Amino acid sequence: MKILYFRSVWGLDDFATIEAKLEKIKSGGFDGVELEVPLDVETCKRARQSLDELGLAVVAQQWRTSGKTVAEHQAGFAQQYERALLLKPLYLNSHTGCDHFTVEENLAILDHANGLAAKYGLEVYHETHRGRALFSAPATMQFLDARPELKLVADFSHWCCVHESLLADQPERVERAAKSAYAIHARVGHAEGPQVPDPRDPLWQPNLETHLAWWKRIAAHRRAEGCAILPVCPEFGP
Numbered sequence: 615m616k617i618l619y620f621r622s623v624w625g626l627d628d629f630a631t632i633e634a635k636l637e638k639i640k641s642g643g644f645d646g647v648e649l650e651v652p653l654d655v656e657t658c659k660r661a662r663q664s665l666d667e668l669g670l671a672v673v674a675q676q677w678r679t680s681g682k683t684v685a686e687h688q689a690g691f692a693q694q695y696e697r698a699l700l701l702k703p704l705y706l707n708s709h710t711g712c713d714h715f716t717v718e719e720n721l722a723i724l725d726h727a728n729g730l731a732a733k734y735g736l737e738v739y740h741e742t743h744r745g746r747a748l749f750s751a752p753a754t755m756q757f758l759d760a761r762p763e764l765k766l767v768a769d770f771s772h773w774c775c776v777h778e779s780l781l782a783d784q785p786e787r788v789e790r791a792a793k794s795a796y797a798i799h800a801r802v803g804h805a806e807g808p809q810v811p812d813p814r815d816p817l818w819q820p821n822l823e824t825h826l827a828w829w830k831r832i833a834a835h836r837r838a839e840g841c842a843i844l845p846v847c848p849e850f851g852p
Contacts, residue, residue, distance in 0.1 A: 615837045618645040620673055620847040632657055633664045646671030648847045649701065651678075651694045658700035665701075673797070673845060674703035674736075677743075679710070684719050687711065688726045695730050695738075704845065705737040707767045707797065711747025717756055720747035724761060739797055741767040744808070750776045751787040758794060768795035769849070770828055771803025778805045780824045792831045797845040800829060809851060 621639040629635045632652070639647045647665070651674050652658045665672050676694040679687045691708070698706050708727060711720035724740065724747065731738045742748045747757060748766070751773050758764060768791060774780055781788050802813045802825045810818040829846070836844050 615833070615841055615844055617833070617844050617846055618671060620644060620646045620648045620671070620845055622648045622675075622847055622849050623650060624849065625851060632661045636661070636664045636668055636670060640668045640670055644670070646673065646704075646845075648673045648675050648707065648849075649703075650675045651698045651701070651706075655697060655700065658697050662701055672701055672703045673705060673707055673847070674698040674701050675707045675709075677709040679708075684715070684722050687723045691723070691727055692730065695727070695734075695736070699734060699736055703736070704843075705739050705765075705797070706731075708738050708740050709743050709746050710738075710740045713745050713747070713749040713753070715747070717760070720757065721760055723747065724757065724764070728761075728764075737765065739765045739767045741799065742769050742772055742791065744772045744776060751781065751784050751791070754791055755787055758790060762794075764794060766791060766795045767797045767799060768792065768828070768832055769799035769801060769808075770825065771799070771801040771808040774803030774805060774821075775808040780805070780821065788828060789831065792828060793835050795832045796836065796841070798829050798832055798847070800825070800846050800848040801850060 621644040623635050626635045629638055647670055649672055679690040681687055711723045727738045740748055748754045802810045802821050804810050804821050810821055813822045833844055
């Protein structure tokens with residue numbers, strides 16, 4: 615199994631064009647880019663051309679779904695999914711659902727997303743992200759109970775923030791999520807926030823070691839399953 619490292623475009627606002635952002639990522643030695651789905655078709659096409667020229671892999675990301683109803687979330691997702699197809703990504707990383715929706719409402723959104731994936735062939739991985747359906751460890755377990763086939767993007771830094779801990783009191787839930795994780799956002803969280811100031815600082819070594827252990831468990835599961843690649847995005851926000 616090969617680990618592929620992706621750089622998010624998050625934090626590259628100083629670069630005016632999509633081409634400049636991708637060139638910056640290429641110069642950093644990354645295998646690919648995690649690219650938020652552009653807002654228009656023309657930018658999607660330009661991004662795809664630049665990706666080809668630079669030899670970068672791509673993961674599409676949708677985080678813009680919003681609204682007070684299931685229908686609004688489904689409609690917003692469908693629009694982004696349609697544009698994501700133009701990027702020809704490895705998969706779509708989705709910030710799916712809403713933390714204050716009911717389980718049934720979020721299941722309707724998850725099912726809609728996975729229905730599009732089944733129809734068009736672009737897989738959807740769902741990120742463990744604050745504010746979304748998978749905002750906490752217990753919430754995620756409900757959706758894995760209902761839909762065991764769900765594939766996750768593991769960003770456990772969000773859970774550290776939500777639960778105000780390094781999750782030592784719920785290892786079974788973390789392990790279960792790890793078994794369903796097919797990509798990693800390698801960001802180190804802490805009890806009061808989703809991102810330590812500097813993971814190289816000795817002050818944060820317990821946090822770093824805890825997260826590294828989680829990521830290694832995910833890698834072990836994917837290797838045992840025979841996966842060819844494991845995408846890792848070492849996300850560190852501006």
